[in-house]
Amino acid sequence: MKIPYYPGCTLNTVAKGFDVSARESARALGFEMEELGQWNCCGASFPLSPDNLMGLTAPAKVLASAARMGDAVTTLCSVCYNVLKRTNKALRDDGEKRSVVTGFIEEEYDGSTEVIHFLEVLRDRVGFDRVRESVKRPLGGIRAAAYYGCMLLRPAGEVGIDRHEGPTIMEDLLSVLGCEPVDFPNKIECCGAHLAMTRTDVVERLSGNVLESAVDCGAEVVVTSCPLCQYNLEKSQAKVAERRAGYRHVPVVYFTQLLGIALGQSDEMAGLGENRWDVRPLLEAKGV
Amino acid sequence: MKIKLFKQEIEGSSIRQIERSSGEVLKNCYQCGNCSGGCPVSYEMDLPPSQAIRFLQLGKVEEVKKANSMWLCVGCQQCFSRCPKSVSAANLFEALRQMSLRQGKDHREIRDLPVSFLEKAPQQAIVCGFRKLVS
Numbered sequence: 001m002k003i004p005y006y007p008g009c010t011l012n013t014v015a016k017g018f019d020v021s022a023r024e025s026a027r028a029l030g031f032e033m034e035e036l037g038q039w040n041c042c043g044a045s046f047p048l049s050p051d052n053l054m055g056l057t058a059p060a061k062v063l064a065s066a067a068r069m070g071d072a073v074t075t076l077c078s079v080c081y082n083v084l085k086r087t088n089k090a091l092r093d094d095g096e097k098r099s100v101v102t103g104f105i106e107e108e109y110d111g112s113t114e115v116i117h118f119l120e121v122l123r124d125r126v127g128f129d130r131v132r133e134s135v136k137r138p139l140g141g142i143r144a145a146a147y148y149g150c151m152l153l154r155p156a157g158e159v160g161i162d163r164h165e166g167p168t169i170m171e172d173l174l175s176v177l178g179c180e181p182v183d184f185p186n187k188i189e190c191c192g193a194h195l196a197m198t199r200t201d202v203v204e205r206l207s208g209n210v211l212e213s214a215v216d217c218g219a220e221v222v223v224t225s226c227p228l229c230q231y232n233l234e235k236s237q238a239k240v241a242e243r244r245a246g247y248r249h250v251p252v253v254y255f256t257q258l259l260g261i262a263l264g265q266s267d268e269m270a271g272l273g274e275n276r277w278d279v280r281p282l283l284e285a286k287g288v
Numbered sequence: 289m290k291i292k293l294f295k296q297e298i299e300g301s302s303i304r305q306i307e308r309s310s311g312e313v314l315k316n317c318y319q320c321g322n323c324s325g326g327c328p329v330s331y332e333m334d335l336p337p338s339q340a341i342r343f344l345q346l347g348k349v350e351e352v353k354k355a356n357s358m359w360l361c362v363g364c365q366q367c368f369s370r371c372p373k374s375v376s377a378a379n380l381f382e383a384l385r386q387m388s389l390r391q392g393k394d395h396r397e398i399r400d401l402p403v404s405f406l407e408k409a410p411q412q413a414i415v416c417g418f419r420k421l422v423s
């Protein structure tokens with residue numbers, strides 16, 4: 001099986017481990033993520049004003065490029081997933097918008113390509129049972145908090161990869177890999193997102209709440225699917241440590257890094273050295 | 289607090305523009321406050337989502353534009369997710385931001401961004417921030 005794959009801007013730069021660990025995991029599971037022949041940034045935000053058609057042109061180009069390679073396209077980054085999926089719906093459902101946008105980008109596209117997140121590929125096309133059978137290094141019962149944030153889940157009905165209030169898709173995967181998933185109240189709350197550019201105090205509070213909530217519920221590692229969440233969560237730990245005596249930093253990893261390790265990838269390939277707070281001592285302590 | 293209401297404000301062109309640009313119908317909101325309860329940044333907003341919507345329902349666009357709320361909204365759609373009437377305060381805040389940005393009024397100067405941020409932040413943070421805060 002080959003599936004067209006859109007990496008997006010951040011996975012080519014600061015989140016390479018996310019990209020490489022996923023591609024190698026796919027190979028180990030018997031399919032190939034085939035990078036789009038030509039792609040550009042998706043715009044990193046779906047325009048929330050329906051009259052802002054300019055914001056649809058960048059993702060529309062990506063979708064048109066994907067359509068030349070197959071009937072579906074997969075992404076890893078939560079934001080890319082959200083933007084492509086919502087743009088696709090807008091182009092499919094609204095003929096007038098479609099004709100303006102495709103006219104502007106000078107490419108034909110009808111909205112028929114399916115946008116699926118890599119987690120959905122694992123669940124629906126590969127099957128978690130097959131993932132379980134492929135695990136070579138079970139993850140020793142590491143207590144892992146699956147952090148969804150916003151973009152994988154909302155708005156429900158348009159993008160949801162799972163129930164928007166009580167999702168479990170990531171926990172289901174983590175269980176298969178040999179982790180002990182930790183449920184925690186802030187798993188669908190925002191990390192502060194692009195306010196990293198203007199209001200680090202807000203980001204530190206929001207991401208700090210996510211971290212404290214996870215740690216209070218027993219998490220030893222926080223797992224994410226979004227490079228911006230990962231950045232905000234890593235960066236906010238110093239502030240949490242300041243306001244909370246005895247706080248121990250927790251590694252924040254991409255779900256594909258844990259998947260890769262469980263499937264037998266080397267630490268280098270899974271990009272474990274890229275994380276600010278190293279998960280390797282935890283893996284060692286658990287005998288992985 | 290006392291405010292004077294004017295029919296021409298409530299039915300004014302600014303309100304119509306906000307409704308058109310956001311795709312929302314202001315009258316749908318019945319002020320239950322779920323949006324403000326779910327909003328992760330309402331604690332820092334001059335006007336939390338439900339209050340901002342109330343001002344807009346009463347035609348008081350300037351009050352909402354003066355508030356910091358639209359620049360703090362992260363677009364996480366928790367307001368929409370929790371709204372029993374399917375109103376998205378995030379869409380309304382985006383419409384208000386667009387009104388300002390389309391007049392060339394930036395909320396953030398690119399040259400003021402710290403170099404450390406530009407070097408280390410994921411590209412998506414920068415792209416998204418530019419889309420939301422810079423004309």
